[in-house]
Amino acid sequence: MSYQAPLRDMRFVLHELFDAAGHCERLGNGLDRELIDGVLEEAAVFAAGEVAPLNRNSDEEGCHLENGQVSTPKGFAEAYRQYVDNGWASMTGPVEHGGQGFPQLVAFAFHEMLMGASLSFRVYSGLTEGAVLALHKHGSETLKQQYLGKLVSGQWTGTMCLTEPQAGTDLALLRTRAEPQADGSYRVSGSKIFISGGEQDISENIVHLVLARLPDAPAGVKGISLLLVPKFIAAADGTPGERNTLSCGAIEHKMGIKGASTCVMNFDGATGWLVGEANQGLACMFTMMNDARFQVGLQGLGIGEAAFQGALRYARERLQSRGLAGVQAPDKAADPIIVHPDVRRMLLTQKALVEGSRMLAAYTARQLDLVHGAESAEARKAAGKRAALLIPIVKAFFTDMGQEVASHGVQVYGGHGFIREWGMEQLMRDSRITQLYEGTNGIQALDYIRRKLLGDGGAELSALQAEFSQLCDAEADRRALAQMASVVQARLGEWRELSTEVIAACQRDPQEIGATSVDFLQYSAYVLLAGFWLQAAARAQDALEAGSGEAAFYQAKLHSAEFYLRRVLPRASAHREALLGGAQCLMAMDEDSFAF
Amino acid sequence: MSYQAPLRDMRFVLHELFDAAGHCERLGNGLDRELIDGVLEEAAVFAAGEVAPLNRNSDEEGCHLENGQVSTPKGFAEAYRQYVDNGWASMTGPVEHGGQGFPQLVAFAFHEMLMGASLSFRVYSGLTEGAVLALHKHGSETLKQQYLGKLVSGQWTGTMCLTEPQAGTDLALLRTRAEPQADGSYRVSGSKIFISGGEQDISENIVHLVLARLPDAPAGVKGISLLLVPKFIAAADGTPGERNTLSCGAIEHKMGIKGASTCVMNFDGATGWLVGEANQGLACMFTMMNDARFQVGLQGLGIGEAAFQGALRYARERLQSRGLAGVQAPDKAADPIIVHPDVRRMLLTQKALVEGSRMLAAYTARQLDLVHGAESAEARKAAGKRAALLIPIVKAFFTDMGQEVASHGVQVYGGHGFIREWGMEQLMRDSRITQLYEGTNGIQALDYIRRKLLGDGGAELSALQAEFSQLCDAEADRRALAQMASVVQARLGEWRELSTEVIAACQRDPQEIGATSVDFLQYSAYVLLAGFWLQAAARAQDALEAGSGEAAFYQAKLHSAEFYLRRVLPRASAHREALLGGAQCLMAMDEDSFAF
Structure with missing residues (x-):
């Protein structure tokens, strides 16, 4: 590969x-x-x-x-x-x-x-x-002076120690304890699991950010604090000093990302320091959550691109059977499989999903920049709202997409896709974790509905829909794009109606939050990507009309946009119909009856 | 597990x-x-x-x-x-x-x-x-006498040696040669890949069925013959005799089914005997194709069931967070995750797909029995047509379903789903091969459209649709089922119209065969399963009305049927819309432009 x-x-x-x-x-x-x-x-x-x-x-x-x-x-x-x-x-x-x-x-x-x-x-x-x-946002000056520069340069690496065997999604259940010491430090004791890079041999020091409870902490998530617990305590001269009392107890045997160490980390009265206020650990974690979830979304995108490249290369080289409309490569023993419509369907699905997601990634990245960098406080706040709305979509949709695109890659290779040396099956195995960590995709969907949609009664989503609707209006009069614009505009109208219905349903019955969440997130993502594909088509049309020397590139964009609208966007219909199926049919089954 | x-x-x-x-x-x-x-x-x-x-x-x-x-x-x-x-x-x-x-x-x-x-x-x-x-259908009496009994008892095992590095889907490209000998035997030479069980230590002899070309064979698929090439040539007393000149050159390193040896088999002038007529090898393979593809379909079903069981067990044990409508298990630290609607959505999707597929498996199995066992020649022929129509659906849909259901299993486990010891990720890896071997699922879909649908102008499919439509009519007047029956009946009507459109499109443009195939197969499967779920609901309603002592079991069937129709069947809409998107948007992209 x-x-x-x-x-x-x-x-x-x-x-x-x-x-x-x-x-x-x-x-x-x-x-x-x-x-x-x-x-x-x-x-x-x-x-x-x-x-x-x-x-x-x-x-x-x-x-x-x-x-x-x-x-x-x-x-x-x-x-x-x-x-x-x-x-x-x-x-x-x-x-x-x-x-x-x-x-x-x-x-x-x-x-x-x-x-x-x-x-x-x-x-x-x-x-x-x-x-x-x-650390930048919440750490004390002393901690920053000792640890931040080394983390920024990458000489030292960092970890996030959240999960415990009994506390995954539900951090309220975590038990790791931090006992205050006379010198202002804490002694941290407990066991954490699934710690990526918890121990390794690539950096000279590892700085663990650990969620733990102080002795007098209230129960639940309001009693969680964040502590910095280094493998080696920084010496006065900035080098790794005393070895801390923490260790890697085991590494996990996983489906994929086998090059990344996933560690059980045991803290045995390890020395640590509070980051941020006591009992405010979750708020501190929220600081990095948008970034971390955005990064996991990019994992789906990157793997998707790699799978597409592998599949395309193979589809152009592999000779097998003749085209349905007759021989395409008469000088060869058979035609390259890219001539077959179903192989093209898989390749174009990969391409349209990956490139569509890349546009959404860039749009979201821009918002993340504006959260800190916009000139006015108002603009920063607006960007924050927009980013918050999009992050769960980016994380969940991109990672589901990455898994699907990797699976298409395997399928294009036929039997060879299943063989390790070809590299395609590794992409499937590696990408599968992205749907699970940093909040499962189900949790992303709950966040999208509960905090982001219901949190403001749908106001921010309405604003986003209106923005895309205006983009459609802007292209509606151009003959080359009118048809595409009307397809996207119709979906945006459908999305607005659906949003209203979802909000009403969730307000009527809280079970609808979890019953509609995944389908509504998926629906939203497919319609959003349609909006981006319309924009891509418009810019491609601009370039073609301006006589660009890269006509083939822009023509391909138009083809991909057309493909996406005709053959991928219809998935939105299924998600819409399914979520309108409601919560009742999920909740009616008695727990014991599942086993029949 | x-x-x-x-x-x-x-x-x-x-x-x-x-x-x-x-x-x-x-x-x-x-x-x-x-x-x-x-x-x-x-x-x-x-x-x-x-x-x-x-x-x-x-x-x-x-x-x-x-x-x-x-x-x-x-x-x-x-x-x-x-x-x-x-x-x-x-x-x-x-x-x-x-x-x-x-x-x-x-x-x-x-x-x-x-x-x-x-x-x-x-x-x-x-x-x-x-x-x-x-062997039973095409082998000579001598070959049967020597090999069949041992294969039937399982003392000896069999393999299918079809694939070569350059010849997978396209068997026309195969090069293995068989030279006739004076004694009526052949010397078989060539290399085969992906031979499941090609070499192993569980049976005392291995009987390879090998596709090869005789010296004067016509080119392409009309010049392929089937030969029996045993590891040990049967001695007169029925024991394994002389070691044949064939060997395992390598075993593949695979994504899954690692317990099954997947071998490169080298035949070096190995002694073999013709099975069936010269150059009729493909016809002989067709004999076992229905059975083999049905069996691969069952692999998807079996793995799906295993994944559902694993997920259900975990969902009832794992405590994490509280229900959306309030605390469900106040005596526990958190609620079992089966209380969450989205977890139920995944479990019910698994259950409804697996049980629905099991009904279709049984229906198809019954037809396979009638192909040989029905009393009249007419009934045998009718069963043959019905089985031929359903086999590609069973193979492709069940194996896609198995992969999806296994993936839901991983998702229900959260991060633990990615860890090998829990067994869920193995089900995903094991099942991934089923979408590839015995004809990729894309090939199944082509078979469904080209041979089965276009082959008789849609007559057999119409008959199947009519049969299901009558079943709907029969339940339409029962108050408890009327709503379900009308949903299924509407889909059957839509299916009939869509079939007509697909046939017309494929006759107009052969590229439409490959452009509509996968979506039309998936659409068909979802509607078929809806028909079976209606039947299941009807039998459950019968039992409840008759005062069955297993009311909870039958009530669960009604719930599952309701869930399937409301939340799974909508996928048919997406497949319908996508295939109506047509071939043009697949074929328009220039081959070189994919790489942009």
């Missing part, structure tokens, strides 16, 4: 759809179009040249625990060293702590490349960025 | 829906209801007690090739010995060759159990049954 970053499409999305250079200018970060393109080209070289070649072996070799030490697959440590040395680790870090302060609208493209090149490799650095966010 | 055969539902399907005892009486095989139930109970003990416990380890241990010998996972050889000794292997074999001649309507339930207990274990015996069919 070779991987090449989809640079042309990324430039289309960044510049032609979302004016990345103008965005950067407004943010005042000094990036212009040339610089952005230069960084992405270098990033593509790093992802394809240094990371992607490690991926296949990392799956075979996995991680190993011996005498408390975890060894990562061959090449990971060296590639990570380059990642740090070349400044990739610090791309999004805060400038005042040595970071480069890249906006998400640019950085997301690099992160997508990393995910596509090797999800296992990306896991280590992705969580570090989350730790940086939390 | 423990596995328990779903005996109550199997009895419901066999007796209450399809009158298995009456069916057996008409076939004259001496099986009555008591005997059938007794056999299934014993089968359930074997599947749960002897086979299922091997499954988890078989995935970890896999198969190993050393010095040309393949070792299967611990326990497989012993379990296979019991399988043979206890007569399970010979269940469906022809009576005149030592088989027990069980009808498919009964045997399918046992085979589903085996698939659910361990797909890897079942692979070895499943292919042997295919070899029995081919």
